[in-house]
Amino acid sequence: MGQHKRRYIEAQDAQRRATLLAEIQAHNVDVFCWCNRCGHNATISSSRLAAELGPTFPVPDIGSRMRCSGCGSKDVAARPDWPSLGQVTRHDSPVSK
Numbered sequence: 001m002g003q004h005k006r007r008y009i010e011a012q013d014a015q016r017r018a019t020l021l022a023e024i025q026a027h028n029v030d031v032f033c034w035c036n037r038c039g040h041n042a043t044i045s046s047s048r049l050a051a052e053l054g055p056t057f058p059v060p061d062i063g064s065r066m067r068c069s070g071c072g073s074k075d076v077a078a079r080p081d082w083p084s085l086g087q088v089t090r091h092d093s094p095v096s097k
């Protein structure tokens with residue numbers, strides 16, 4: 001791999017680093033949590049989480065601190081609840097067959 005390409009990939013990785021609670025809190029964005037076992041999901045206030053876990057806590061790591069209120073599983077994923085990603089979690093097709 002060439003030096004230039006390696007540097008490009010490193011730059012991309014830096015951009016992909018975990019988002020911190022303080023960063024989404026600044027945008028008034030909350031945390032969307034999803035249970036990988038039963039599909040239960042919830043949006044949790046980033047302000048509340050920042051108070052409990054600290055503002056520099058990485059958002060993707062929040063899931064490991066969560067327990068699903070639906071089935072009790074600890075297999076929970078978390079991501080920032082960006083408004084623009086709202087449609088990504090929808091899997092229903094608008095086209096009827």
Ligand SMILES: [Zn+2]
Pocket residue numbers: 035036037038039040068069070071072073
């Ligand atoms: Zn669950």
